[in-house]
Amino acid sequence: MLSNLLLHSIVPTPSSELNPFLKCRNSSPLFLVSTRHERVRCLAKKKIGFMDQILDYIEGGPKLRKWYGAPDLVSKDESALKDEDGFSEEGTIRDAVLVTDGDTEIGQMVILSLIVKKARVKALVKDKKAALEAFGLYVEPVAGDIRDGPSLKKALREVRTIICPKEGFLSSAASLKGVQHIVLLSQLSNYRSASGVQALLKGNAKKMAEQDEAVLVASGIPYTIIQAGSLLDTPGGNQGFSFEEGCATAGTLSKEDAAFICVEATDVIPKGGFAFEVANGNEQVSDWKVWLTRLLEKTEQLQ
Numbered sequence: 423m424l425s426n427l428l429l430h431s432i433v434p435t436p437s438s439e440l441n442p443f444l445k446c447r448n449s450s451p452l453f454l455v456s457t458r459h460e461r462v463r464c465l466a467k468k469k470i471g472f473m474d475q476i477l478d479y480i481e482g483g484p485k486l487r488k489w490y491g492a493p494d495l496v497s498k499d500e501s502a503l504k505d506e507d508g509f510s511e512e513g514t515i516r517d518a519v520l521v522t523d524g525d526t527e528i529g530q531m532v533i534l535s536l537i538v539k540k541a542r543v544k545a546l547v548k549d550k551k552a553a554l555e556a557f558g559l560y561v562e563p564v565a566g567d568i569r570d571g572p573s574l575k576k577a578l579r580e581v582r583t584i585i586c587p588k589e590g591f592l593s594s595a596a597s598l599k600g601v602q603h604i605v606l607l608s609q610l611s612n613y614r615s616a617s618g619v620q621a622l623l624k625g626n627a628k629k630m631a632e633q634d635e636a637v638l639v640a641s642g643i644p645y646t647i648i649q650a651g652s653l654l655d656t657p658g659g660n661q662g663f664s665f666e667e668g669c670a671t672a673g674t675l676s677k678e679d680a681a682f683i684c685v686e687a688t689d690v691i692p693k694g695g696f697a698f699e700v701a702n703g704n705e706q707v708s709d710w711k712v713w714l715t716r717l718l719e720k721t722e723q724l725q
Contacts, residue, residue, distance in 0.1 A: 516582040516602065518542045519688060522591040524553060524563065528607070528653070531681035532587050533561055539685055546577055546591075571596045583688050586634070587681065592641075593633035603691045604645045605684050606638060611670035611699070612652045639695060646687045651675040651701030658682060664703025665717070673701025686710035692718055 519536055523529040524545030536543045537560050544562045547553045553563035566573030574596050583603040586592060592606070613628035638645050651673035658678025683700060689711045690696075696718050707713050 514580055514600075516580055516600065518544045518562070518581045519583045519585060520544045520546065520564075520577060520581040522546045522584065522586045523588040524561075525549070526588055528587040528677050528681060530556075531678055532585055532684050533557065535681050535685040536585075537561075541685075541688075544577070544581060568595050575599075585684050585688065587684060589627055589631040589634050591634070592637045593630055595637075598641060598643060601643055603688065604638060604641075604643055605687045606634060606645065606647045607680055607684055608635065608647050608649050609653065610635060611649050615671045644692050645695050646690070646692060647695070647697035648680070648683055648687060649697060649699040650680050650683075651699075653677050653680055661702040662704045662706045664701045664705060665699060666703075667699065669701040669703065670699040673703065675701050683710070687714060690714040690718055693722070696721060 519541050521529055521532050521536070521543065524533060524547040529545070533543055533545055537557070542562075543560065544564055545553060545557075546568065547563045547565055550563040550565045553561060557563075564577040566577060568574050568577070568591060578598070578600055581601060583605065584591075584598070584601055585605045585607075587607045589609070592598075592604070598604070608631060610628065610631040613624045613631055616624045616628075635647065638647070649670040651670050652675070654674050654676055656676045656678075658676040658681075661676070661679075663679075664673060679702065687710075698717055698721070
C-alpha cells in the first residue's frame, strides 16, 4: 500500500528548474521548491515538498534514468520480481542499504533520499509489484516474513547497512548476520514523555521501541540511534536543528529532515554504539558527515 505521498496528483515542472537539487547531497538538506510547481487542494495553492519533487524525477522517464545511470524500467515483464535461487554468500560485496517499512510514508522518504545519494537501495515492502511501479529499478523490493530465517536472509543479501525508520523490525528479526551498520530512527523519548490518553495510544509503539533498542545494543553490530523529536508532516529544510539534551522529549522534527538525517548517518560508522538527540531548532549544519564525525569522536571520548 503506497502512502499519500505517492498518491498526490503531480503537475509537471521543467527539469531545468529542479536541477539544483543535486546540491543537497553533501550539505544540509536543501528541500527545493519550484515557484511554478504547485498543488491545488481545497481551492488553496500549496508548495510541494522536496520528496514530491524527487518523485517527479523518478516518474520523469528516460531523462532521469540517463542522469542516474539506471537501465530502462521494467514494464510488463516481471523479471525484477523473481528471486535468485541458489544465491551464494561467498565473495559477496555488501554495498546495499536496506530500508525497513518501505511501504510507510517515512520509509518512502528515506528511500527517496537514498536515491538522490545514488545509493543502492533495497526495501522491505508488503507489495513488490507496487514498489516497482512507484520506484522502478531505483529500488530492489523484498517481501517476506522477517521472523522467518530464509526470508530475512534473502532480504539481507549484499546489505551493508540497515535503516529502520519505524519501530518493530529489530525486535522481530530472526538474524542480522553480515550487517555492518544499523541506523535506527527512535521515537522512544517522545513515547516515554507521553501522558494520559496519549500514553495509552503510544503504549504498544513504546514497548516495540524499547525492545528494538535492547536488541540493537545486544547485537554487537555498530549502530547509530537518532533520538528524534516528535515527527511532523512539515516540509524539511525550512529550519535548523537542535542537538541539546532533552530536545527529543520536548521538540519536534520534520519527517523529511528525519529521513535525510537517517541517510546522512550511513556515512559515519561507529566502532560500537552511537546515539544523539535531534529536533528542529536554530543551529545550521553545512556538512553532516563532518558534524556527525565530530559528535561521534566527542561521544567516544566520554565513554
